[in-house]
Amino acid sequence: MKPSMVTIEPNRHFCSDCAVRGSAVCSSLDAAELREFEHLGRRVHFDGSETVFSEEDITASFYNLLEGVMRLYKLLPDGRRQIVGFALPGDFLGMNISGRHNFSADAIGGVTVCQFAKAPFGRFIEDRPHLLRRINELAVRELSQARNHMVLLGRRSADEKVAAFLLGWRERLVSLKERSDTVPLPMSRQDIADYLGLTIETVSRTFTKLERHGVIEIIHGGVSLLDPAKVEALAAA
């Protein structure tokens, strides 16, 4: 964790009016439990491109992402990087069995997390099977996403990868704000490339190609889907 990590007024926040109250792990808790839960978490802010935790670090905390976007990735010894996912508000990070994180997590832009020390959080779960069930639900959902991503990485062309990425990302943003054909892309081209198993040049060329064909428009900080049906056709192929 970098020096600029800052704990923000740890005692002035309440779970009951948390932005992710409805979607995160805590959605499984009732009002009484929530009041107790409140004391376990500590709101922490990270600036853009700061590392929240690294692969192989001993897991000291779990994290509930409240605000911002994170890139989750693994590195090969020679520096090749595979982004295994992007985290959005409501995502729960840190579950593992080895006692060590199995990927690294960076903030993309500023990020606010709710951080739980491992031991007290574990104790809190102990006699609350509904919370455990919720965590399991999230794990199973992620597993399903992971398998879909394997298909993309192993069997899809560059065009299909990019199209599927745009649709998938838009879909994930739906639950956070209203659906829109304007898709913000806070991550860099390099991030997208490392997520899709491509190079930055191929991602860039594919974007340009889609734009030339009138399928998307590249705008500042994202893209606009001019012809969403066409994008879907490309992704399905």
Add this chain to the structure above:
Amino acid sequence: MKPSMVTIEPNRHFCSDCAVRGSAVCSSLDAAELREFEHLGRRVHFDGSETVFSEEDITASFYNLLEGVMRLYKLLPDGRRQIVGFALPGDFLGMNISGRHNFSADAIGGVTVCQFAKAPFGRFIEDRPHLLRRINELAVRELSQARNHMVLLGRRSADEKVAAFLLGWRERLVSLKERSDTVPLPMSRQDIADYLGLTIETVSRTFTKLERHGVIEIIHGGVSLLDPAKVEALAAA
């Protein structure tokens, strides 16, 4: 499920002397629970290349693999296939949140599973958080494997993929039998290709190349690692 699916003497088997007693979901149950659990599962056999369940099927059962190997895969509309994993004895299949399976599962060679109807199994879990915790543990482990596989699919060369596959497969077999430099490969070359995001020709050529270099020997039904250190070097790269 195919016609030749056969339930084998459902009442003549006991969990207590089950082959996967120690490693499967049921490892979290005590003797008393096990006796009750026994009535929920039904031993079923599938012949080689039979489909146990298909993607998008409504999940009616969970499965505990007792014997044999299964291929777990997803298909694209045009027939491209990505194998998302191979299941071995002790693996638990069927968890999902959508109520539908999110991949298909075929037997590779004969397979015996312990099949649980969804509803009674769900009820059994209800008031047994330790079983739920065990299931969560398995899900989290699979998630970790899935992420490792994403790195392989997105960022590794054909040589690295094949080497990593041989080592990973050998490693998984360790817990079942004694470690050995002889690695049985019950799946076809096409299966390996679809697992690694390659074509069958590339897999075949890579095997041949490794053999020419004296790193492995291709034997009937598998390979022998003549120079395990070299294989590890290739996989790590």
Add this chain to the structure above:
DNA sequence: AGAGCCGATTGACCCAGATCAATTTTGGCG
């Protein structure tokens, strides 16, 4: 406004792995 920087784009060329096309090997089975 200009300089410098960093991310993104574009172009030229290359190569790992795909594709296409024969064999060869293996495994039943009468």
Add this chain to the structure above:
DNA sequence: CGCCAAAATTGATCTGGGTCAATCGGCTCT
């Protein structure tokens, strides 16, 4: 055993996406 079908191997060729190398464009700092 000899015959057939399916799996695996091998060879020849092609190409999607990688690599290498310039720009280009926006932003920040002065």
